[in-house]
Amino acid sequence: MASLQGFGGNCRSDGFLFHPTSTADLHEVADLALQSGRKIALRGSARSYGDPAQAAEAFVLDLSQWNQILDWNPETGVLVAEPGVTLEQIWRLTLPDGYWPPVVSGTMRPTLAGALAMNIHGKNAADAGTLGEWVDRIDVWSPRGTHILLPDDPDFANVISGAGLLGVITQVTLRMKRVPSGEVDVKSLHAADWAGQFAAFAEEEGADYRVSWIDAFGQGRGHFHSAHYAEDGRKDRAQDLPSRILGLWPKAWVWPILRLLNTRGGMRSLNSVKALGAKFADNKVHRQGLVEFQFLLDYVPNWQRAYGADGLLQFQPFVPKDHAREVFQALLADAADARMEPFLAVMKRHRADKLNWLFSYALDGYSLALDFKVQPASGDQQKDLLRRMTERVLDAGGRFYFAKDSVLSPSEVQRYLGEATLARYHEAKTRLDPNGLFTSDLARRLGLEIRTP
Amino acid sequence: MNVWRHVIIIGATSGLGAELAKLLAAEGARVAVMGRREDKLNELAATSPDNILPFWHDVTDLESVPDLFAQATQALGGLDLLIYAAGVMPEVELDEFDTSKDALMMDTNVTGAMAWCNLAATRFQSVGKGTIVGIGSVAGDRGRRGQPGYNASKAALATYLEALRNRLDRQGVTVVTIKPGPLATEMTAHLDQSKMMPVEQAAQKCLGKMTRPGEHYLKITHRLIFAVIRLIPGAIFRRLKL
Numbered sequence: 001m002a003s004l005q006g007f008g009g010n011c012r013s014d015g016f017l018f019h020p021t022s023t024a025d026l027h028e029v030a031d032l033a034l035q036s037g038r039k040i041a042l043r044g045s046a047r048s049y050g051d052p053a054q055a056a057e058a059f060v061l062d063l064s065q066w067n068q069i070l071d072w073n074p075e076t077g078v079l080v081a082e083p084g085v086t087l088e089q090i091w092r093l094t095l096p097d098g099y100w101p102p103v104v105s106g107t108m109r110p111t112l113a114g115a116l117a118m119n120i121h122g123k124n125a126a127d128a129g130t131l132g133e134w135v136d137r138i139d140v141w142s143p144r145g146t147h148i149l150l151p152d153d154p155d156f157a158n159v160i161s162g163a164g165l166l167g168v169i170t171q172v173t174l175r176m177k178r179v180p181s182g183e184v185d186v187k188s189l190h191a192a193d194w195a196g197q198f199a200a201f202a203e204e205e206g207a208d209y210r211v212s213w214i215d216a217f218g219q220g221r222g223h224f225h226s227a228h229y230a231e232d233g234r235k236d237r238a239q240d241l242p243s244r245i246l247g248l249w250p251k252a253w254v255w256p257i258l259r260l261l262n263t264r265g266g267m268r269s270l271n272s273v274k275a276l277g278a279k280f281a282d283n284k285v286h287r288q289g290l291v292e293f294q295f296l297l298d299y300v301p302n303w304q305r306a307y308g309a310d311g312l313l314q315f316q317p318f319v320p321k322d323h324a325r326e327v328f329q330a331l332l333a334d335a336a337d338a339r340m341e342p343f344l345a346v347m348k349r350h351r352a353d354k355l356n357w358l359f360s361y362a363l364d365g366y367s368l369a370l371d372f373k374v375q376p377a378s379g380d381q382q383k384d385l386l387r388r389m390t391e392r393v394l395d396a397g398g399r400f401y402f403a404k405d406s407v408l409s410p411s412e413v414q415r416y417l418g419e420a421t422l423a424r425y426h427e428a429k430t431r432l433d434p435n436g437l438f439t440s441d442l443a444r445r446l447g448l449e450i451r452t453p
Numbered sequence: 454m455n456v457w458r459h460v461i462i463i464g465a466t467s468g469l470g471a472e473l474a475k476l477l478a479a480e481g482a483r484v485a486v487m488g489r490r491e492d493k494l495n496e497l498a499a500t501s502p503d504n505i506l507p508f509w510h511d512v513t514d515l516e517s518v519p520d521l522f523a524q525a526t527q528a529l530g531g532l533d534l535l536i537y538a539a540g541v542m543p544e545v546e547l548d549e550f551d552t553s554k555d556a557l558m559m560d561t562n563v564t565g566a567m568a569w570c571n572l573a574a575t576r577f578q579s580v581g582k583g584t585i586v587g588i589g590s591v592a593g594d595r596g597r598r599g600q601p602g603y604n605a606s607k608a609a610l611a612t613y614l615e616a617l618r619n620r621l622d623r624q625g626v627t628v629v630t631i632k633p634g635p636l637a638t639e640m641t642a643h644l645d646q647s648k649m650m651p652v653e654q655a656a657q658k659c660l661g662k663m664t665r666p667g668e669h670y671l672k673i674t675h676r677l678i679f680a681v682i683r684l685i686p687g688a689i690f691r692r693l694k695l
Contacts, residue, residue, distance in 0.1 A: 003580035014531050014580050038527065056530040 009311030044114025083113030181233030194220030464539025512565030
């Protein structure tokens with residue numbers, strides 16, 4: 001038995017941890033679960049911020065040791081891998097051959113199956129969409145057997161994005177993206193306000209990647225980055241993230257220092273300093289390694305610990321482009337009124353999905369990821385703030401992303417997904433998992449667990 | 454201060470166990486209560502139907518403990534705190550030596566506690582957190598004329614819990630022994646209860662002490678008096694009427 005939590009460390013539960021590495025192992029655990037009346041939850045690297053990779057009192061199947069890359073063909077750029085293979089394993093193998101994962105998150109740690117269960121996106125979401133769009137085939141196990149699912153099978157779009165509630169992805173065939181080099185040319189733009197932010201995204205529309213940091217204590221001011229693959233970049237660039245700052249201080253020392261600054265005043269100052277830095281970097285272009293540019297979340301090891309024992313939660317709404325500015329502005333005003341500003345805010349551009357994913361979050365608009373320090377001492381004040389913010393997003397036709405969620409309620413999910421999607425989920429769930437074996441704390445919280453007699 | 458969300462109380466049909474169940478449920482915890490008397494269990498569950506889950510159990514039936522532990526933890530959705538409050542103290546005359554009464558006390562007060570605490574210890578050890586509370590007694594501090602079997606059972610429980618504490622403390626698990634003096638409960642109904650601590654007050658005090666590992670008396674005077682009593686040499690103690 002183990003005490004498990006997500007990346008945000010904001011909620012723990014105890015489960016019976018297993019490390020299956022074959023479908024035979026899955027059968028064995030499922031039999032045991034059925035006999036003992038327990039449920040099964042799926043877990044990869046647990047990089048989701050909230051509670052989808054754990055379930056209290058359930059058998060939690062950690063797939064991270066089922067992690068062999070089964071085939072890699074540099075001619076076609078097609079990779080076949082087991083579920084626990086991480087994005088890091090993939091780029092380390094394929095980058096020397098000139099290929100990069102088509103979609104990566106801000107960390108290289110997620111497993112492939114976990115990334116597909118959440119159907120992750122990256123800084124190229126407006127162009128490349130979500131990771132699921134780059135998958136040619138998944139093999140999915142349930143107690144009824146293994147199914148091979150291709151993109152034209154409706155269950156392909158149910159299982160990918162299905163938050164691990166419909167079966168175990170045991171094998172993935174992924175199309176990699178050919179890149180001219182291991183480097184990108186990164187352009188910095190200083191945004192003075194919200195108008196500046198949206199202007200920067202528009203101005204850099206043709207870029208391969210776009211992302212902007214926002215000072216959550218400011219009025220939309222921040223630091224926009226776009227990146228283009230460097231055609232003349234180095235192919236053999238050493239990609240590892242440095243373990244020391246300026247070659248001197250171990251980065252492992254950084255999070256305890258950040259913890260000291262992890263107060264409203266400390267973070268206000270840190271955000272201001274960063275915003276000032278953006279002014280100096282305005283309109284400058286510099287060359288970076290792909291790894292260095294993409295995986296900012298891995299840059300400072302264990303930075304999430306700076307948020308203390310109660311952890312952090314991320315609130316990432318996706319808002320249609322026509323409403324994004326007014327909604328984002330209002331969300332940060334709500335937080336400022338409550339004197340509970342997020343300590344980190346990051347904006348990205350998205351487009352609508354090309355496949356009809358089950359728990360789809362993407363839309364033609366923008367997302368704003370807000371990291372809040374969890375404050376139990378505030379009583380219901382923080383919860384009330386997040387309820388108000390959720391309401392605002394839903395009113396604007398906005399959506400949410402289960403990989404980042406820690407706060408939604410069943411009624412809010414009903415509004416976000418709609419009756420038709422929930423009916424589709426229940427139909428797929430009853431068909432693919434008739435015993436209701438697969439669950440998670442997230443599923444329970446959101447009313448997505450199927451109760452069986 | 455710990456916030457207990459999932460609690461098992463063994464021996465909750467009356468006395469301190471029942472009061473602790475009510476208090477914890479009122480604070481929002483889900484509490485699985487174990488006991489032999491079904492009517493009392495249901496009565497207790499009715500005080501907080503959403504938070505108190507009744508389970509019929511006879512602590513001397515050791516074989517049933519693992520299944521019941523699994524059922525209860527599953528129904529609760531976890532476990533943060535286990536309280537062993539089951540205990541019996543049959544009347545024993547000063548010239549009576551009754552092995553069956555002694556065995557019943559050892560089975561209920563000690564072996565049952567071991568069966569439950571061992572399971573909680575196994576679980577808490579692997580998750581690196583959790584609290585185990587045993588309701589001992591000041592009666593376990595010395596072997597006295599009136600209740601040899603009861604004294605021995607509470608001493609055994611205290612020693613067992615001390616060992617558990619020494620084993621589990623470094624693994625993040627809190628083990629607590631509460632040593633109430635005489636409480637106005639069913640167990641002492643045959644005695645004069647006018648000077649005994651009301652059980653509601655005792656339960657409130659227990660809650661305050663359950664966050665700190667160690668042995669706790671509920672009254673400072675008890676702590677002082679029993680510190681002295683423990684120091685009295687045997688040659689003198691056997692001449693006293695304590």
